[in-house]
Amino acid sequence: MGKYAFIDNALKELRDLGLYNTIRTIESSVGAWVTIDGRRVLNMCSNNYLGFADDDRLRKAAKDAIDQFGVGPGAVRSIAGTMSLHIELERRMAQFKGTESALSVQSGLNTNLAAIPLLMGKEDVIFTDELNHASIIDGCRLTKAKRVIFPHCDVDGLRALLEENAEIEKKLIITDGVFSMDGDIAPLPGIVEAAEAFGAMVMVDDAHGEGVLGRSGRGIVDHFDLHGRVDLECGTMSKAFGVMGGYIAGDETIVQYLRQRARPFLFSSAATPPDVAACIAAIDILEESDEPVRKLWDNARWLKDALAEHGFDTGNSETPITPVMLGEASTAWDFSKRLFEEGVFASAIAFPTVPRGKARIRVMLSAAHSEDDLRFALDAFVKVGRELGALR
Numbered sequence: 001m002g003k004y005a006f007i008d009n010a011l012k013e014l015r016d017l018g019l020y021n022t023i024r025t026i027e028s029s030v031g032a033w034v035t036i037d038g039r040r041v042l043n044m045c046s047n048n049y050l051g052f053a054d055d056d057r058l059r060k061a062a063k064d065a066i067d068q069f070g071v072g073p074g075a076v077r078s079i080a081g082t083m084s085l086h087i088e089l090e091r092r093m094a095q096f097k098g099t100e101s102a103l104s105v106q107s108g109l110n111t112n113l114a115a116i117p118l119l120m121g122k123e124d125v126i127f128t129d130e131l132n133h134a135s136i137i138d139g140c141r142l143t144k145a146k147r148v149i150f151p152h153c154d155v156d157g158l159r160a161l162l163e164e165n166a167e168i169e170k171k172l173i174i175t176d177g178v179f180s181m182d183g184d185i186a187p188l189p190g191i192v193e194a195a196e197a198f199g200a201m202v203m204v205d206d207a208h209g210e211g212v213l214g215r216s217g218r219g220i221v222d223h224f225d226l227h228g229r230v231d232l233e234c235g236t237m238s239k240a241f242g243v244m245g246g247y248i249a250g251d252e253t254i255v256q257y258l259r260q261r262a263r264p265f266l267f268s269s270a271a272t273p274p275d276v277a278a279c280i281a282a283i284d285i286l287e288e289s290d291e292p293v294r295k296l297w298d299n300a301r302w303l304k305d306a307l308a309e310h311g312f313d314t315g316n317s318e319t320p321i322t323p324v325m326l327g328e329a330s331t332a333w334d335f336s337k338r339l340f341e342e343g344v345f346a347s348a349i350a351f352p353t354v355p356r357g358k359a360r361i362r363v364m365l366s367a368a369h370s371e372d373d374l375r376f377a378l379d380a381f382v383k384v385g386r387e388l389g390a391l392r
């Protein structure tokens with residue numbers, strides 16, 4: 001037995017269970033269509049909600065930033081100094097979100113690794129939704145705080161657990177804003193009321209609310225008009241913003257503390273100049289017009305309604321995330337494979353990303369899709385759905 005036998009066994013098990021993921025290679029920019037294996041296919045699985053990933057204005061901002069600032073930040077900001085570009089992004093992001101301040105970090109995942117362990121220690125308690133994103137789970141794992149998992153989007157369940165833990169002084173409630181696999185929206189007004197009743201802080205990960213919910217895509221806090229009542233908003237620039245990077249927005253006091261002590265800020269280099277400049281360009285576009293956000297929603301409504309009319313189960317999504325529920329992982333993989341043959345790239349999502357028996361194709365709409373694109377996708381789904389007996 002070689003020393004990597006345990007890995008060989010784990011990989012074999014994944015293959016045997018039909019859970020081994022072969023990642024496709026994209027040979028173009030990420031737009032409504034992408035090139036894979038030399039073929040143009042309709043892209044229905046990136047989180048490029050607004051089509052910004054290959055937007056000319058973002059490309060230009062990135063190129064200009066390279067001309068002025070070069071390609072890399074050189075080191076961590078706290079040691080080597082911070083570029084004016086990062087400060088500008090933080091100022092613009094705080095303004096966009098309607099918070100006092102904001103901190104830029106390298107990714108959405110890092111926002112959770114930065115904020116949660118810094119705020120919470122071993123005497124404290126974190127309340128976390130059972131379907132929260134893996135990066136929230138990992139952020140919680142980095143603390144010694146007590147973890148209490150509350151039932152998904154269940155404010156009464158949360159209140160009961162807050163009651164049980166009322167004697168613990170420092171409490172933090174964390175939820176995804178939009179749940180990425182199902183597309184449902186956290187009941188943030190109820191969560192905030194519960195937090196206020198029990199003196200807890202609230203943190204929301206708005207990775208899938210950015211560019212989707214609220215005025216011109218300002219996110220879930222704006223959507224529910226909860227400005228000033230949510231302690232921390234964190235999110236990513238890798239989805240609707242089409243680029244890469246994370247931000248944490250909130251009161252200046254919290255952001256100052258993060259800047260002094262958050263480990264991903266202190267021990268990892270900053271986002272690159274072209275990334276940061278492209279993110280600023282994305283904010284420029286959204287501040288000018290809500291047209292991309294409206295287009296995204298129009299596309300999502302059209303395709304969701306059409307899929308449901310044809311007998312697909314599209315779950316409980318309230319947002320453009322459109323899960324096409326298929327049950328077993330093997331069905332979802334077969335479905336995805338057949339769609340690809342029909343010219344549609346839409347990935348299967350199975351355990352461990354979603355529970356066993358709840359495999360699906362997660363259809364991601366974009367403002368970049370045209371009406372013809374949506375009809376092309378629908379025809380392919382219906383054809384494959386009939387073949388595989390997936391229609392109700």
Ligand SMILES: Cc1ncc(COP(=O)(O)O)c(C=O)c1O
Pocket residue numbers: 107108109110133135176180205207208236237238244245246
């Ligand atoms: C809720 C949530 N938080 C964080 C992330 C991570 O974002 P990033 O890709 O910027 O690290 C994601 C992306 O999958 C997400 O869905």
